Amino acid sequence: MSENQKHRRDMTRRRVLAAGGGVVVAAGIGAGVVSSASADTTSAGATEKTTSGEACYRLTSETTEGPYYIDADKIRKDITEDREGIPLTVRLKVIDSESCEPLQGAAVDIWHCDALGIYSGYESLSTGGGGGAPGGSTPPTGTPPTDAPTGTPPTGAPTGTPPSGGPGGGGGGGHEEPTDDKRYLRGTQLTDKHGYVEFTTVFPGWYRGRCVHVHTKVHVGGTMTSAGYEGGHTCHTGQLFFAESAVLDSAEVAPYSTSTTERTTLDADTIYPGNGSEGGLLTLKYRAKKIEKGVLATLTLGVDPDATHTGTDS
Incomplete structure (x- = not known):
């Protein structure tokens, strides 16, 4: 076999692998969801190039871990607990970016704030969005930033300069030790043989300085124990982002509509890398x-x- 023939064979194999990855994605999310948007359905976010031979070879962007990570010991699908908000299903597929093969048995953590910008484990540090806490609990009593606006509903264009990090901005500032034992909106799942995990949660809200x-x-290479997933190493730390149109739609619904915190748009965010699905923009x-x-x-x-x-060196 000549070198040219070998090259063509290898390129053909790459395209088949890429196409195969796309087919699995489509099949996994259900026929009603993968169909094009109709009169009563909205599709917001990035359009993944599932037919491109290069698509599945792109590494998803790494970002900062942020100050509110807790090494999760809760292996569970439903992470909602008592939080109120728009029901959200997060379905992720994890693949080896070089081979396009799904990673089976990888541990995927997700964590996020509630509808009013509060993080479990850090209720006294979260600046939140005001308007009362979801789930019938008492809002944290921490002192908000002195320049935080009051009484201003969210709009499509934020005002003011967002902070570059720290607990209030959630963009870095080093790890903070938990201040309480709450663990809502946090959890871990192991990928199945097709590389999928799925979480049931609520649509996140916003807090000052972050979209x-x-x-x-x-995490890969670890094992399941009675205490959770242990060992191995973390091969990816990132953030998942939401299209601006969907966030504006959520802002019309309680309890999000009660927030008085100014909102940072996706384009103005200091963490989002601006590269669509490769940067974590959800469909x-x-x-x-x-x-x-x-x-x-x-x-x-x-x-x-x-x-x-x-993500601790970002």
Whole structure:
């Protein structure tokens, strides 16, 4: 076999692998969801190039871990607990970015704030969004930033300069030790043989200085124990982002509509890398004008299982 023939064969194999990855993604999210948007369905987010031979070879962008990570010991699908908000299903597929093969048995963590910007484990540090706490609990009593606006509803264009990090901004500032034992909106799942995990949660709210987002980590090489997933290493630390149109729709629904915190848009965020699905921009599906009925968020994460990315040096 000549070198040219060998090259053509290898390229053909790459395209078949890429196409195969796309077919699995489509089959996994259900026929009603993968169909094009209709009169009563909205699709918001990035369009993944599932037919491109290069698509599944792109590494998903690494970002900062943020100050509110807790090494999760809760292996569970439903992380909602008592939090109120728009139902959200997060369905992620994890693949080896070089081979396009799904990673089975990888541990995927997600964690995010509630509808009013409060993080479990850090209620006294979260600046929140005001308007009362969801789930019938008492809002945290921490002192808000002196320049935080009051009485201003969210709009499409934020005002003021967002902070570059620290606990209030959630963009870095080093790890903070938990201040309480709450663990809502946090959990871990192991990927199945097709590389999928699925979480049931609520649509996140916002807090000063950050756009709406969900944190995620992917761990490989560890084992399940009675205490949770242990050992191995973290091969990906990233954040998942939401299209601006969906966030504006959510802001019309209680309890999000009670927030008085100024909102940072996706484009103005200091963490979002601005590169679509490669940077963590979710594909969102929900009924037009009925986002309160629920949202399906999907994304394929391309990771290097041999690399170590903890997000603490970003």
